[in-house]
Amino acid sequence: MAEFTMDLNDDQKQVRDWLHGFAKDVIRPAAAEWDEREETPWPVIQEAAKVGIYSLDFYAQQFFDPTGLGIPVAMEELFWGDAGIALSIVGTGLAAVGVLANGTEEQIGTWIPQMYGDVNDVKVAAFCSSEPDAGSDVASMRTRAVYDEAKDEWVLNGTKTWATNGGIAAVHVVVAVVDPELGSKGHASFIVPPNTPGLTQGQKFKKHGIRASHTAEVVLEDVRVPGSCLLGGKEKLDERLARSREKAKAGGGERVKNAAMATFEASRPAVGAMAVGTARAAYDYALEYAKTREQFGRPIIDNQGIAFQLADMRTQIDAARLLVWRASWMATTGKKFESAEGSMSKLYASETAKKVTGQAIQILGGNGFTREYPVERMHRDAAIYTIFEGTSEIQRLVIARTLAGMPIR
Numbered sequence: 174m175a176e177f178t179m180d181l182n183d184d185q186k187q188v189r190d191w192l193h194g195f196a197k198d199v200i201r202p203a204a205a206e207w208d209e210r211e212e213t214p215w216p217v218i219q220e221a222a223k224v225g226i227y228s229l230d231f232y233a234q235q236f237f238d239p240t241g242l243g244i245p246v247a248m249e250e251l252f253w254g255d256a257g258i259a260l261s262i263v264g265t266g267l268a269a270v271g272v273l274a275n276g277t278e279e280q281i282g283t284w285i286p287q288m289y290g291d292v293n294d295v296k297v298a299a300f301c302s303s304e305p306d307a308g309s310d311v312a313s314m315r316t317r318a319v320y321d322e323a324k325d326e327w328v329l330n331g332t333k334t335w336a337t338n339g340g341i342a343a344v345h346v347v348v349a350v351v352d353p354e355l356g357s358k359g360h361a362s363f364i365v366p367p368n369t370p371g372l373t374q375g376q377k378f379k380k381h382g383i384r385a386s387h388t389a390e391v392v393l394e395d396v397r398v399p400g401s402c403l404l405g406g407k408e409k410l411d412e413r414l415a416r417s418r419e420k421a422k423a424g425g426g427e428r429v430k431n432a433a434m435a436t437f438e439a440s441r442p443a444v445g446a447m448a449v450g451t452a453r454a455a456y457d458y459a460l461e462y463a464k465t466r467e468q469f470g471r472p473i474i475d476n477q478g479i480a481f482q483l484a485d486m487r488t489q490i491d492a493a494r495l496l497v498w499r500a501s502w503m504a505t506t507g508k509k510f511e512s513a514e515g516s517m518s519k520l521y522a523s524e525t526a527k528k529v530t531g532q533a534i535q536i537l538g539g540n541g542f543t544r545e546y547p548v549e550r551m552h553r554d555a556a557i558y559t560i561f562e563g564t565s566e567i568q569r570l571v572i573a574r575t576l577a578g579m580p581i582r
């Protein structure tokens with residue numbers, strides 16, 4: 174088992190520098206254009222595919238890095254480039270993680286390659302959990318999956334919302350209710366293969382930030398998928414449901430992880446790393462600006478009011494990164510999150526990103542407030558980190574309940 178270390182090995186440094194180069198030379202120059210267009214930056218995704226960044230191989234290599242630092246290092250660099258474009262590149266990963274966390278080897282081998290497509294025909298995937306009446310309260314989900322035993326098919330009905338890549342994805346991973354009596358323990362995840370009849374895109378949202386990333390409703394009307402599309406398989410589901418029913422009958426409070434929670438647990442430190450990337454981008458920009466912008470005959474960084482802000486920004490970014498790396502290392506090396514360390518990392522990093530990007534605007538003065546400079550976009554983008562994958566309030570709730578030894582439903 175890998176010991177926790179902050180020293181990246183030579184391979185990790187090489188990957189970090191390579192990704193930084195891509196973020197600086199390809200992502201950042203395209204950021205303003207795709208933010209204005211509010212469209213998926215397909216040409217940039219294709220560039221990422223050409224060099225091997227948008228691929229199952231690359232994602233799996235980072236995901237299975239035994240130190241746990243592969244994913245956070247990659248996310249920080251890509252999101253340093255631009256959050257909207259980077260989310261378009263890594264959004265497929267959330268669906269892929271859903272399959273990796275809950276799927277059989279066969280499902281992983283069949284569906285994840287289809288999520289990415291190939292260099293000449295890139296595809297994206299979507300993970301659909303949230304619903305209009307089930308955001309933070311995942312347990313109130315209504316999308317229903319009913320098993321048609323005669324045909325060995327599952328029939329899905331419901332409306333999903335806020336799905337990154339929803340409707341434009343080749344493969345959708347959909348979380349649905351299989352046993353309404355069991356609340357969140359009665360959920361299961363399904364693959365909806367490409368071009369399945371009955372799945373349509375609803376409203377596409379016009380957003381405050383990460384505008385290069387497509388977010389939309391996904392409507393499911395009598396969507397039939399083969400039995401093999403149930404992630405983990407029917408036998409495992411039946412066993413899990415039987416255990417939950419037993420516990421419900423006995424009135425036991427023991428927690429049983431549902432499929433969607435497993436995805437979120439694995440992905441929270443990764444979202445923290447995205448936030449660190451955006452925060453660092455704004456800090457880097459503000460630092461250079463403060464060193465060169467002169468007022469009253471000297472660079473503005475000569476004023477303690479500006480210098481101390483930069484000192485705080487950098488300190489908080491480094492602290493956020495440490496929390497993220499710790500959580501990723503723990504998750505990868507199988508250490509239990511005794512104090513909700515995954516949630517801690519996401520909470521602190523996302524709040525830091527929101528704060529630091531706001532400070533960057535202040536340091537740039539009037540320029541910071543315009544779209545001629547990137548920090549206002551970074552500030553708009555940073556707002557998402559305190560909302561998706563569990564809001565800051567929900568992270569606090571998870572941390573507090575964990576500390577108190579109370580169940581998290």
Ligand SMILES: Cc1cc2nc3c(=O)[nH]c(=O)nc-3n(C[C@H](O)[C@H](O)[C@H](O)COP(=O)(O)OP(=O)(O)OC[C@H]3O[C@@H](n4cnc5c(N)ncnc54)[C@H](O)[C@@H]3O)c2cc1C
Nearest residue numbers: 300301302303308309335336337388560561562563564566
């Ligand atoms: C751009 C974007 C992309 C997204 N991508 C995806 C995706 O790919 N797949 C997916 O499934 N979902 C996705 N989401 C959904 C996201 O995870 C939800 O928006 C989020 O979980 C919050 O749910 P909600 O929007 O319904 O807010 P609500 O749950 O309605 O919350 C509203 C407010 O109430 C607070 N609140 C709620 N309950 C409590 C409580 N018990 N205690 C204290 N405060 C509380 C919240 O913190 C928040 O401030 C995305 C969202 C956005 C905006």
